[in-house]
Amino acid sequence: MATRNKTSASTAASTLSDLSAERQLALLEQMQLIRAFDEKVDKLYAKGAMHGTAHFCVGQEACAVGTLCHRHDGDVITGTHRGHGHAIAFGLDPYRMAAELLGKATGYCGGKGGSMHIADVQAGMLGANGIVGGSMGIACGAAFAFKQRAQDHVAVCFFGDGAVQEGIFNETLNLASVWQLPVLFVCENNHYAMSLSAEKATAGGSIANRAASYGMPAEAVDGMDLEAVYTAGARLMNGCRGAGPALIETITYRYLGHSKSDANRYRTREEIAEWRANDPIERYIRTLTERGLLDDERSQALVEAAADQVEQAFGRAERDPEPELSSALEDVYA
Numbered sequence: 001m002a003t004r005n006k007t008s009a010s011t012a013a014s015t016l017s018d019l020s021a022e023r024q025l026a027l028l029e030q031m032q033l034i035r036a037f038d039e040k041v042d043k044l045y046a047k048g049a050m051h052g053t054a055h056f057c058v059g060q061e062a063c064a065v066g067t068l069c070h071r072h073d074g075d076v077i078t079g080t081h082r083g084h085g086h087a088i089a090f091g092l093d094p095y096r097m098a099a100e101l102l103g104k105a106t107g108y109c110g111g112k113g114g115s116m117h118i119a120d121v122q123a124g125m126l127g128a129n130g131i132v133g134g135s136m137g138i139a140c141g142a143a144f145a146f147k148q149r150a151q152d153h154v155a156v157c158f159f160g161d162g163a164v165q166e167g168i169f170n171e172t173l174n175l176a177s178v179w180q181l182p183v184l185f186v187c188e189n190n191h192y193a194m195s196l197s198a199e200k201a202t203a204g205g206s207i208a209n210r211a212a213s214y215g216m217p218a219e220a221v222d223g224m225d226l227e228a229v230y231t232a233g234a235r236l237m238n239g240c241r242g243a244g245p246a247l248i249e250t251i252t253y254r255y256l257g258h259s260k261s262d263a264n265r266y267r268t269r270e271e272i273a274e275w276r277a278n279d280p281i282e283r284y285i286r287t288l289t290e291r292g293l294l295d296d297e298r299s300q301a302l303v304e305a306a307a308d309q310v311e312q313a314f315g316r317a318e319r320d321p322e323p324e325l326s327s328a329l330e331d332v333y334a
């Protein structure tokens with residue numbers, strides 16, 4: 001890990017077990033809510049009840065939850081096309097997300113944005129993004145503003161392994177480091193950019209090492225292990241505050257296809273099964289059970305509560321009005 005000459009970069013790591021029982025359980029609930037949300041959306045697409053496309057983060061829940069639980073008021077995030085988990089972990093309302101996906105006027109973008117454009121700028125969710133790597137420039141802009149205003153906030157920027165091969169990755173890491181911008185880059189290395197394997201596409205092998213070469217603290221962690229992401233998140237996000245950038249490479253996996261039209265021909269069933277056997281939610285349930293904070297009954301109740309919350313969100317959103325035709329040209333930028 002590269003280090004920076006700032007004391008805040010060496011903030012002592014805290015672990016999940018330092019949190020109250022209630023808080024530890026809340027992180028499980030959040031991961032279950034993300035999964036329930038994406039599974040519901042997947043079903044709605046399969047039924048033809050939803051249009052356009054969507055990208056699911058089933059399997060990747062620990063990455064967003066483990067980092068964003070360190071956020072403070074005033075911090076902002078930028079997401080990706082696979083962004084439902086980022087939005088929920090940031091605290092957006094699943095009902096307004098459901099409304100957005102269903103094209104309803106009550107959605108975060110008035111029903112005109114859909115899955116890849118969910119944003120709540122007032123709250124600090126600066127947007128999911130259909131442009132691979134697009135989240136990086138926006139996060140750096142926000143971090144530049146924090147620095148100019150001498151604010152102690154962090155911009156958390158999610159992106160995939162595919163974005164690492166784009167020019168913007170190198171430009172933004174360089175500038176963030178040269179200008180010491182408070183950005184936490186969170187790479188969700190789920191091993192594929194559509195069908196292209198990260199292993200074949202990443203010169204030098206390690207994304208964390210690439211970031212370290214720009215002079216910022218950078219670590220690769222097991223993204224299927226909430227505990228590991230949490231610990232790295234505590235250290236690196238605190239290190240960003242009032243200081244410069246850092247990067248976490250979360251090694252993770254998407255269980256479902258790239259988007260709705262993916263036949264999964266570039267990977268085997270066995271490979272998917274192997275990753276599913278290391279599921280971040282199941283793994284965290286085992287940890288909480290070993291700590292005496294959870295039993296089978298409570299665990300089942302939490303799964304049902306998450307599914308119920310999602311059902312209610314979509315049920316309510318379905319009854320909401322569509323945007324007025326007269327609003328078609330509102331909020332359009334050219």
Ligand SMILES: Cc1ncc(C[n+]2csc(CCOP(=O)(O)OP(=O)(O)O)c2C)c(N)n1
Nearest residue numbers: 082130131132160161162163190192193194
């Ligand atoms: C600039 C740009 N190039 C190409 C695309 C087409 N595209 C959409 S998603 C994707 C793969 C992205 O992979 P990765 O960054 O690893 O994210 P993941 O889908 O794995 O979460 C590509 C190439 C795009 N949307 N934007």
